[in-house]
Amino acid sequence: MHSVKGVARKSCLGLAVFAALGPAQAAELLANGSFEQNSGPGSLVFTGWQSVSQAGSKGGFAAQQGTRGAITPVAVPAPPDGAFALMSDQPGPGSHVLYQDVAIPAGSPATLSARVHVQNAAKVAAAPATLDYTVAAPNQQVRIDVMNPAAAPDSLGAGVLANVFQWPPATAPGPSASGSGYQSLQFDLSAYAGQTVRLRIAEVDNRQSLFFGVDAMSVWSGSVPGALQPPADTGFFAQGTAVQLTFDPVASIPGQTVTGYVAQCVPQGGGAVLTGTSSNPTVAVNGLTPGVAYNCSVAAQSSSGAGPASQPLTVNAPVAGATTISTLQGGSATLTVSNPASGCSLQSASLVRAQSLPAAPPQGAAAYPLGVLDLRSSGCNSGATLKLSVTMPQVLPAGAQYWKYGPTAANPAPHWYAFNDGFKVTSANTYTLDVQDGGLGDDDLQANGVVVDPGGIMVMAATSAAAIPVWNLAGLAATSASVLLAMAAMRRRRRTR
Numbered sequence: 001m002h003s004v005k006g007v008a009r010k011s012c013l014g015l016a017v018f019a020a021l022g023p024a025q026a027a028e029l030l031a032n033g034s035f036e037q038n039s040g041p042g043s044l045v046f047t048g049w050q051s052v053s054q055a056g057s058k059g060g061f062a063a064q065q066g067t068r069g070a071i072t073p074v075a076v077p078a079p080p081d082g083a084f085a086l087m088s089d090q091p092g093p094g095s096h097v098l099y100q101d102v103a104i105p106a107g108s109p110a111t112l113s114a115r116v117h118v119q120n121a122a123k124v125a126a127a128p129a130t131l132d133y134t135v136a137a138p139n140q141q142v143r144i145d146v147m148n149p150a151a152a153p154d155s156l157g158a159g160v161l162a163n164v165f166q167w168p169p170a171t172a173p174g175p176s177a178s179g180s181g182y183q184s185l186q187f188d189l190s191a192y193a194g195q196t197v198r199l200r201i202a203e204v205d206n207r208q209s210l211f212f213g214v215d216a217m218s219v220w221s222g223s224v225p226g227a228l229q230p231p232a233d234t235g236f237f238a239q240g241t242a243v244q245l246t247f248d249p250v251a252s253i254p255g256q257t258v259t260g261y262v263a264q265c266v267p268q269g270g271g272a273v274l275t276g277t278s279s280n281p282t283v284a285v286n287g288l289t290p291g292v293a294y295n296c297s298v299a300a301q302s303s304s305g306a307g308p309a310s311q312p313l314t315v316n317a318p319v320a321g322a323t324t325i326s327t328l329q330g331g332s333a334t335l336t337v338s339n340p341a342s343g344c345s346l347q348s349a350s351l352v353r354a355q356s357l358p359a360a361p362p363q364g365a366a367a368y369p370l371g372v373l374d375l376r377s378s379g380c381n382s383g384a385t386l387k388l389s390v391t392m393p394q395v396l397p398a399g400a401q402y403w404k405y406g407p408t409a410a411n412p413a414p415h416w417y418a419f420n421d422g423f424k425v426t427s428a429n430t431y432t433l434d435v436q437d438g439g440l441g442d443d444d445l446q447a448n449g450v451v452v453d454p455g456g457i458m459v460m461a462a463t464s465a466a467a468i469p470v471w472n473l474a475g476l477a478a479t480s481a482s483v484l485l486a487m488a489a490m491r492r493r494r495r496t497r
Contacts, residue, residue: 026222029102029110030199033217034257035086038063042070046086052097052153054133059090061098061201064213072209080115080182081216081257081303088142088203088212095133097153099200102219106194111224113254114217115182118142118167122208125168129156133206140205142167142212146189147198154202161197162187182213184255189219216303218254225253228307231261231281231298235326235350236315242286243296243315246350249281250300250307258300265294265315277301288317325349328371331393337377338432342384344451349375369397372456383447385436392429397459400425402433404455406443419455431457 031048039045044060053060062070064087067078071089079085088096104110120140127141131154144164151159164187189197199219203212231247238244245263252258263283265274269292276285283298295312316332318324323335323346333351337344351371370392377386402423406414422434422441433455438447443454 026220026225028218028252029104029221030100030217030219033114033219034082034252035063035084035215035217036082036257038084041065041084046098049098049100050153052099054095054131054154057090057094057096057133058092059088059094060096061086061203061212062089063087064089069211074119074121074209074211076119076211076213077117077181079213079215079303081255082259085117085213085215086201087214088205088210090205090209093133093206095131095154095202095204097131097200097202099147099153099198101149101196101198103196104189104192104194104219105221108190108193108221109223110189110193111220111254112146112164112187112189112199112218113220113224114144114165114185115213115215115255116144116165116185117182117211117213119211119213120208121210122205124207127166127168131156131202131204133204135206138207140207140210142203142210143201144185144214145200145202146187146192147200149196149198151198153198153200161192182215216255216257218252220254228253228256228258228300228302230308231300231310234298234310234313236296236313236324236332237349238288238315238318238324238332239346241288241290241317242284243288243294243317245276245283245285245296245298245313247281247298247310252302256302256304256307258302260301261298262301262306263296263298265296266312268293268295268314288315290317290319292317323349325351327351327393328353329394333393334391335375336389336391337386338389339385339387342380342386343449344377344380344384344386344437347376347378349373367459368456369459370394370457372454374454375452377451377453378449380437380449380451382449383437383439385434385439386451386453388433388435389426390431390433395428396425396431396457399459400431400457401460402431402455403458404441404453406454407445408440409445412445 032046035046037047041063043063059071063084064070065084067075069076069089070087072091122140124138125140126138128137128139133139143166145160146162148159148161165185201214203210229250231250234245234247236243236245250258260277260279261283263276263285265285274285274287276283294315296315297309297312299306299309313326316324321336324332327333328351335346335349352374353371380386402419403416404419405416408417419441425431435441435451435453437451441453443452
């Protein structure tokens with residue numbers, strides 16, 4: 001089954017790709033610095049991190065949730081960022097290290113930031129020049145270091161390139177506690193540009209429990225952003241009394257890990273504000289009144305609260321039997337299944353940019369001025385024909401043709417073909433599509449009750465008008481099946497699937 005929608009949206013691997021683009025780009029370099037990716041509350045395993053404990057040690061760095069220790073029921077502060085924090089916890093003496101190697105790009109500043117908390121149950125705190133808990137002297141200390149990756153994980157010698165944080169100070173025994181709550185720290189890593197360094201978190205206790213909490217850790221390449229960005233590339237799919245808002249994922253920033261999204265829809269004529277939340281970049285808002293226009297926006301959420309909201313979209317709540325979707329030019333298009341007896345109902349639909357299609361259009365094609373309609377209909381009677389009416393907010397271009405990209409019975413490899421037999425312009429801004437389940441135009445080529453139909457209005461070069469807004473297609477080389485599969489593997493989540 002082929003669809004262009006996933007290709008239209010950016011890859012979920014965006015940050016990883018972004019980081020590889022070069023020193024001029026800002027990017028997060030540390031994996032799982034929020035410690036949210038773990039094996040569950042109390043676990044000692046964190047994605048992206050390596051752990052080492054001295055032989056005979058008790059406890060370790062655990063995934064702490066709520067306001068109690070993960071291993072011992074001691075009151076500790078709640079994680080300041082997300083649901084989890086890294087917290088040392090132990091029923092007996094030990095020495096524990098957690099580390100991650102980080103490549104610092106050349107030619108770019110880099111900044112380490114974190115939130116830390118120290119809570120000592122012993123009457124003494126001391127930091128001798130060793131991480132060995134078996135020494136006779138008190139050894140109650142925590143530290144964060146920048147290290148040479150070739151050095152032993154528990155080294156305190158020349159392998160330590162810089163100390164980022166240490167409690168208590170190594171010069172003299174410190175107090176038994178570090179104060180209340182989490183504190184912020186920041187360290188400039190620019191001196192290590194072009195190098196791979198090891199970021200180490202360490203804890204030693206041989207007198208009593210020592211709770212070392214770390215959260216919101218970040219290694220940021222480039223200028224440190226001051227605030228979360230508003231969601232971009234927002235779109236909607238409204239059906240019945242609900243609307244799905246879709247958008248690009250918002251990147252976390254140092255000290256603010258994105259934990260979810262909140263959306264709100266405000267009736268333009270006044271009335272109750274509707275809200276919805278989600279942990280993914282698709283938020284459903286329910287309770288729309290048919291025929292009412294709403295201003296809908298969405299914002300990312302973190303432990304610091306909601307970030308800035310996206311630009312509001314005008315969502316026209318559809319009347320019974322209709323569906324509304326966002327257009328590339330602003331406003332909304334209305335889709336109606338004109339033959340409900342077929343059993344067909346729209347499961348998803350969106351207009352996507354033509355330049356994101358997986359292959360160039362046929363020779364002589366100029367543009368898709370209104371974008372490409374990517375839809376999926378389900379529930380059809382086997383072999384039935386979906387009859388769809390599409391009303392755009394603007395006049396259709398003169399000389400419009402309907403072209404599709406996908407397989408056909410005669411040629412199962414995805415390719416361009418005209419679909420004018422199933423396309424008809426019925427008014428200045430309305431056209432109809434007739435697509436038979438399993439027939440020409442149905443991408444899955446199966447009479448299975450599901451119609452998958454990506455296609456759009458194409459203006460040929462000979463009839464293209466200068467006044468028509470266009471999105472020119474880039475790249476004229478044909479795309480092989482292997483390339484299509486590679487693109488599909490990196491595609492962003494589908495807008496309405």
